[in-house]
Amino acid sequence: MMKPDYKELDTLVIGAGQAGIAMSEHLSRQDVPHLVLEKNRIAEAWRSCRWDSLVANGPAWHDRFPGLEFSNTSPESFVPKEQVADYFNEYVKKFDLPVKTGVEVLSAVKNKNSSGFTVETTAGTYQVERIVSATGPFQTPVIPSIAPTDEELCQIHSADYRNPQQLPEGAVLVVGAGSSGVQIAEELRQSGKTVYLSVGPHDRPPRRYRGRDFVWWLGVLGLWEASASEPGKEHVTIAVSGANGGKTIDFRQLAAEGIRLVGRTQAFANDCVIFDHDLADNIRLGDENYLSLLDRADAYVEQNGLDLPEEPDARTLLPDPDCMLNPTYQLNLRQAGVSAIIWATGYSTDYSWLKVEAFNEQNRPVHHRGVANYPGVYFLGLPWLSRRGSSFIWGVWHDAKFIADQIVIQRQYQQYRN
Ligand SMILES: Cc1cc2nc3c(=O)[nH]c(=O)nc-3n(C[C@H](O)[C@H](O)[C@H](O)COP(=O)(O)OP(=O)(O)OC[C@H]3O[C@@H](n4cnc5c(N)ncnc54)[C@H](O)[C@@H]3O)c2cc1C
Numbered sequence: 001m002m003k004p005d006y007k008e009l010d011t012l013v014i015g016a017g018q019a020g021i022a023m024s025e026h027l028s029r030q031d032v033p034h035l036v037l038e039k040n041r042i043a044e045a046w047r048s049c050r051w052d053s054l055v056a057n058g059p060a061w062h063d064r065f066p067g068l069e070f071s072n073t074s075p076e077s078f079v080p081k082e083q084v085a086d087y088f089n090e091y092v093k094k095f096d097l098p099v100k101t102g103v104e105v106l107s108a109v110k111n112k113n114s115s116g117f118t119v120e121t122t123a124g125t126y127q128v129e130r131i132v133s134a135t136g137p138f139q140t141p142v143i144p145s146i147a148p149t150d151e152e153l154c155q156i157h158s159a160d161y162r163n164p165q166q167l168p169e170g171a172v173l174v175v176g177a178g179s180s181g182v183q184i185a186e187e188l189r190q191s192g193k194t195v196y197l198s199v200g201p202h203d204r205p206p207r208r209y210r211g212r213d214f215v216w217w218l219g220v221l222g223l224w225e226a227s228a229s230e231p232g233k234e235h236v237t238i239a240v241s242g243a244n245g246g247k248t249i250d251f252r253q254l255a256a257e258g259i260r261l262v263g264r265t266q267a268f269a270n271d272c273v274i275f276d277h278d279l280a281d282n283i284r285l286g287d288e289n290y291l292s293l294l295d296r297a298d299a300y301v302e303q304n305g306l307d308l309p310e311e312p313d314a315r316t317l318l319p320d321p322d323c324m325l326n327p328t329y330q331l332n333l334r335q336a337g338v339s340a341i342i343w344a345t346g347y348s349t350d351y352s353w354l355k356v357e358a359f360n361e362q363n364r365p366v367h368h369r370g371v372a373n374y375p376g377v378y379f380l381g382l383p384w385l386s387r388r389g390s391s392f393i394w395g396v397w398h399d400a401k402f403i404a405d406q407i408v409i410q411r412q413y414q415q416y417r418n
Pocket residue numbers: 014015016017018019020037038039040041042043044045046050055056057058063103104105106134135136137138139180353380381382391392393394
């Protein structure tokens with residue numbers, strides 16, 4: 001077993017998902033001595049924390065780091081999750097990055113009367129000057145407290161969903177209609193199950209428009225670079241999918257396929273689940289969001305004189321489905337034969353190991369573009385860390401570059417007349 005590298009270790013990166021790997025590449029480029037510690041395997045989240053059929057949300061030409069293309073796949077394809085994990089392993093090899101797997105960081109404490117931190121791990125103690133937390137934006141699955149206590153119901157978080165065969169016979173309620181909830185609901189429906197999908201506020205960009213994928217449109221329109229979500233849209237999820245070759249998420253189409261859409265899940269009582277009266281509003285706002293991106297795309301084409309084929313059919317919406325016209329506000333789970341609930345309700349973070357005052361009252365990191373308000377601590381990979389793209393594969397690489405620059409600047413000050 002490797003011995004801890006006392007004093008000589010400048011920067012410790014915790015986590016070897018895409019964020020930790022990007023960080024290591026940039027630190028290596030700038031000759032910053034560092035080590036990445038990963039408690040599991042490289043890109044473990046892609047390997048074992050996603051359902052079997054998951055593919056990347058963005059096409060292979062986009063959802064990658066600049067230094068390596070996906071091998072054996074078309075640039076327009078949506079890469080299966082195992083291949084994404086393989087890609088990051090290949091990346092570590094290609095750039096010879098110092099990653100040590102199977103080592104968990106248990107605690108990091110600021111040294112008293114000396115610079116740096118003492119870091120306890122399952123492989124001994126490290127003394128480091130700086131810490132980059134790349135432990136992931138989606139760490140701890142969140143199931144809201146309204147979840148019923150009925151032990152006969154099978155309840156799992158989307159993080160634990162793998163495939164339809166895993167569920168007991170009977171209908172399923174999927175709560176949450178972001179990218180995960182929608183894809184899981186559709187897979188369950190295609191397997192023959194009766195599916196109820198609880199739909200909250202969402203954005204739903206067109207998968208492709210006028211021959212270009214939405215990732216391209218967000219890029220040229222500068223929307224990946226937006227530094228904060230629009231006011232009032234902080235809790236709006238985005239419904240987008242690369243499944244089945246990639247298609248626009250269309251709730252009207254899902255209803256036509258037999259998925260029973262309901263509003264936001266509000267409460268459970270006496271075998272019943274109560275839904276908000278917001279389904280029609282949520283779907284209409286989603287449609288508005290979809291159409292507004294088409295408008296912006298058309299304006300961009302015109303302003304720049306681009307020769308992209310017109311696509312007027314993209315503006316034709318299916319009629320309002322019955323579930324919008326005659327909404328279900330209450331469902332008796334037993335009578336409806338619902339035997340399982342899948343909570344596609346998101347994740348929180350866990351920084352219990354990082355024992356420094358770098359958090360606010362809600363236990364969220366306080367930082368500017370990943371540079372914590374606590375000297376020597378950096379965060380990477382979080383949603384909106386610096387921009388919309390921050391928690392996505394390509395965006396984290398750019399955030400890591402900025403943080404590496406900041407670390408180099410601090411090292412220069414520390415080395416001044418040293
Ligand atoms: C279902 C789903 C689909 C997604 N699809 C896409 C997509 O298609 N394209 C895209 O760009 N983004 C996608 N994302 C978003 C994002 O890219 C992934 O969540 C990605 O895994 C985040 O990478 P990360 O490195 O920040 O965190 P993670 O991949 O979670 O890596 C963090 C690592 O830190 C390790 N770790 C945590 N605590 C410790 C500790 N104390 N000591 C040592 N190691 C520790 C973990 O084991 C883990 O390996 C998706 C997210 C989800 C949930």
